Amino acid sequence: MRILFAGTPAAALPSLExxxxxxxxxxxxxxxxxxxxxxxRILTPSPVAARAAELGLPVIKADKVDAAAREAVTAARPEVAAIVAYGALVPESALSIPEHGWVNLHFSLLPAWRGAAPVQHALIHGDDVTGASTFLLDKGLDTGNIYGTMTETVRPTDTSEALLERLSHRGAVLLAQTIDGLAAGRLTALPQQGEVSLAPKLTLEDGRIDWRQPALAIDRRVRGVTAEPGAWTQLSGQRVKLGPVVPRPDVTALAPGQLRTEARAVLVGTGSHAVELGLVQPAGKKSMKASDWARGLANKEDVVFE
Incomplete structure (x- = not known):
């Protein structure tokens, strides 16, 4: 089939390939x-744009599908548009340009986690299983009829970055199979069924750790916001970025946010038991092991994250 491919980040590249x-x-x-x-702040092409240029493919760069973009899409005469994390809504006026419409690969089991950050929200909320869906784009937000789905087990140490990497490759297979099915005329999209949940784009504030929460919730949030927008806390008014943590149910004597070093481990109290820090990045410095960072602290037992 003649395909218009719409996508921006690296997670879209496996689908293009x-x-x-x-x-x-x-x-x-x-x-x-x-x-x-x-x-x-050097102007840099998106990963998809860079790969398309390597392949010698015509590239349409647009931050939204406006009149100029619609004209360029129409001129390409696609039979179907495949869209993976393009980064902007496709207006109703453009939906009918391809004969078979726009087929969206979304990284959740719709109607769960409709929105811009499905993988992050799945981890933050503790989902055991997630997946990807292909659906026919309509004027709603991820509300179109479903062509197909695939499931993926969430691993205990998954970050959103790691989970998205797996989903991007397995989802690419699903998208290709969906387009194959459309080309063969053997696919019918069916209405979404199940409980709807929303996954809006995360902000920097979503990465801030509230040490009063239980360790399980903190672990999930840190993994959910890694690598974007990133987990962080404050110490003496300075932002400190954090990598994934390890729950330590054997340590319960620390107050929320209180630090303690133990052998080569750096522990922080939460609303339940402690967590062990992995990587720490102080303001203006490179990321380092928590034990290396802690050696530079004075009065370690009095240190409390804000």
Missing amino acids: ALRTAGHQIVAVLTRPDAPLGRK
Whole structure:
């Protein structure tokens, strides 16, 4: 089939490759415009844009599907549009451009976790199983009829980054199979069924750790916001970034936020039992092992995260 591929981050790349491998023709790639990255804020193409350029594919860069983008999409004459984490809503006026519509790969088992951050919310809320869905895009937010799903077990140490990596590859297979089914005329999209939950984009504040919460909730939140937007706390008014933690149910004597060093471990009290810190990144410094960071602290027993 003639496919318009819409996507922006690295998580969309396996789908682009899977559709090419399946023998479909990518007639154009729609992606977000170049964005400033790094300390020097250098304008950098999205991962999808960079890969499309390597492949010699026509690229449409647009931060929304406006009139100019719709004209470019129409000119590409796609039979179907495959969309994976493009980063903007597709307006109703563009939905009918491809004959078979827009097929969205979403990283949750819809209607669970509709929205921009399904993987992060699944981890934060302690889901044991998640997955991916392909559905026919409509004017709602992830409300369209479902073509297919796949499931993925959430591992105890999964971060959103690690889980998304697995889902991006397994979901790519699902997307390719969906497009194959549409090409063969053997697929019908069915209405979503089940309880609806929403997964709005996370903000920096969503990464702040509340040490009054139980250790299990803190562990889930830290893993859910790793790598984006990142977990953090405050010490003496300075932001300290944190990597994943390890629950320590054997340590219960610490007050919420209170630090204690034990052999090579750095422990922090919570609303239940302690957690052990992994990586720590103080303001203006590189990430380091918690034990190395703690050696530079004075009066360790009096240190309390805010």
